[in-house]
Amino acid sequence: METRLDALFDPDRVCVVGATEREGSVGRAVTHNMLDSFAGETVPVNPNTETVFGERAYPDVASVPGKIDLAVVVVPVAVAVDVVRQAGEAGIGHVVVVTAGFGETGSEGARRERELREVAREYDLALVGPNSLGVLSTGSGLNATFGPDMALPGDVSFMSQSGAFVTAVLDWANDRGLGFRDVVSLGNKAVLDERDFVEAWGSDPDTSVVLGYLEGITDGRAFVDTAREVTAETPVVVVKSGRTEAGAHAAASHTGTIAGSEAAYEAGLEQAGVLRAETVEELFDTAEALAGQPLPGGESVAVVTNAGGPGVMATDAVGDSGLSLASFTDETLDRFREVLPEAANVYNPVDVIGDAPVERFGAAIEAALADPNVDSLAVIACPVAVLTFEELADEVVAKAAEAGKPVAVCLMGGDSTREATRILNEAGVPAYFDPARAVRSLDALREYAAVRAREYESPTTFDVDREAAREVLQEAADRGETRLGVEAMGLLSAYGIPTPAGEVVTSPHEALEAAEEIEGDVVMKIVSPDILHKSDIGGVRVGVPNREVYDAYEDLVTRARNYQPDATLLGVQVQELLDLSAGVETIVGANRDPQFGPLVLFGLGGVFVEVLEDTTVRVAPISEREATEMLDDIRAAPLLRGARGRDPVDEGAVVETLQRLSQLVTDFPAILELDVNPLVVTPEGACAVDVRLTIDPEEL
Structure with missing residues (x-):
């Protein structure tokens, strides 16, 4: 073309x-x-x-x-x-x-x-x-x-x-x-x-x-x-x-x-x-x-060697890769026992021992490649008197061509490897000195096979209220603000991300009225773009009963004024109190990269997010598959799936939240950074408890 x-x-x-x-x-x-x-x-x-x-x-x-x-x-x-x-x-x-x-x-x-x-x-x-x-x-x-x-x-x-x-x-x-x-x-x-x-x-x-x-x-x-x-x-x-x-x-x-x-x-x-x-x-x-070998059908690799030490090195390299050592079938083990001496190791890695002539080496290679549990093969050889590397190279080329499976070779020598390496390279079989390099090349084939196997999935486009979201951002820009907090919860709601019941109020009387609309005790937070870490100054009250809401409002405002007299105070948020004990605190967020644009982040949230650094990112917009993969990426994934007797959370709700957030930051280039921390995930769903974001008014 x-x-x-x-x-x-x-x-x-x-x-x-x-x-x-x-x-x-x-x-x-x-x-x-x-x-x-x-x-x-x-x-x-x-x-x-x-x-x-x-x-x-x-x-x-x-x-x-x-x-x-x-x-x-x-x-x-x-x-x-x-x-x-x-x-x-x-x-x-x-x-x-x-x-x-x-x-x-x-x-x-x-x-x-x-x-x-x-x-x-x-x-x-x-x-x-x-x-x-x-x-x-x-x-x-x-x-x-x-x-x-x-x-x-x-x-x-x-x-x-x-x-x-x-x-x-x-x-x-x-x-x-x-x-x-x-x-x-x-x-x-x-x-x-x-x-x-x-x-x-x-x-x-x-x-x-x-x-x-x-x-x-x-x-x-x-x-x-x-x-x-x-x-x-x-x-x-x-x-x-x-x-x-x-x-x-x-x-x-x-x-x-x-x-x-x-x-x-x-x-x-x-x-x-x-x-x-x-x-x-x-x-x-x-x-x-990649240029010379077929792609493997899976991740199982066999190792055939004439030296135990390099075989162990190859095994370590497999452990450091995405490959796994193949488990041979009984038929293959029987075949190894037929063609190898009693002192040989017939289990993976297969050691044909140092006195193996080319015929024995070739028989072991053929048996390993014929095993249906083997997807690829690493052949490792050290120089010995009974074997020339050229003979082995010819044998490997022939057996690999018959099997149609990827093979990488490690020839541990100097000048004695040159002609054998040429033979292998002409046939498209890679040859290396280090066993780890041979294993890495097979791992690259496995990785690319996975790339070829996956199907591209377009990002989901959700039905959202884009104008309502724009109004939230524009109102902040009109106030001259570039940093927003819980006053921007409406932005999330406009994009279908669940948030607790509540509202931002500007007087003790309004606070009491808002609390009476919510069943049970409430959470109250200072709303100020200038005070980011509100809990550090006592700007958050959790579990406030209705009878204490009026005084709690006055106390929160006083604390904010004493801490930063010139801070802009937009009021106090009165919010539904969630039962965090039944859920997992996660973080979802986004920031804008100079080259890739908006990135979506997911990880373990709460107060320890910066300490644990258990997060993963994707370039937005993301598909459902990519959002699902993000849940698998973090070390704390078992917490989502019911570790230590807990009920598993609603992973589908997290996946949807990530996709909706991805659509939000893709739709609005004005959003430079956004954190929802915590996004509380329970068996029943997900809920965004807090939000912070930075905007560029010039992009609105």
């Missing part, structure tokens, strides 16, 4: 603006790389010379005859925007801006980048960069980069926000014999970003795996939506740097990225079905497995 970026990777004619033979220059490197490998025509553009490396040079883009598909801009920053404009005027649809000195350098550079973006928008340019190493594609031989190496051909496409990272990866991959389809240095992402390339490579039949090194994501919500569609067919794996506060600051100074919260990235990538690698090694280990 043709995409907007096809001509970026497979152009017929490319002009290099800034082409030169000057030693040590970026323009020389790009031009040399293009002339060295590109199957199409490379056209140098330089007003100061008639030829570059024997090719006719033109003084500017406008003077180049015929159609140009791609312009590579390698000129001083002061004229780069003008050159891009000339490319647009000449009808060139694709541009790579290698030139640096834009948003990564400060305010003046940011101004240039805005101008560059406007030019690209005016001429509808598919523009990579600026501050980019360039792009390459082995399919067309395109090497529009100033890196020292061309990639080997392969079916993995790779994008990186760091140009230096690209050069390091290509050098490393060439040494290991790993190939690529397309490689892109994203640079500052003024126009094209990670979402565009995920979308393009998802439609490319020659790309089997998409990899990325990202320091930030430009539009998190759009990325989730796009990647979710792509990962249903093509695996996407990323390393996301800037996980710590210090790392996020470094990323921002490096490419002008505004780092979103780590929790947002974790949630967004999971919802999109994107696999996350923690290291560069893990990124490419995962790619090798």
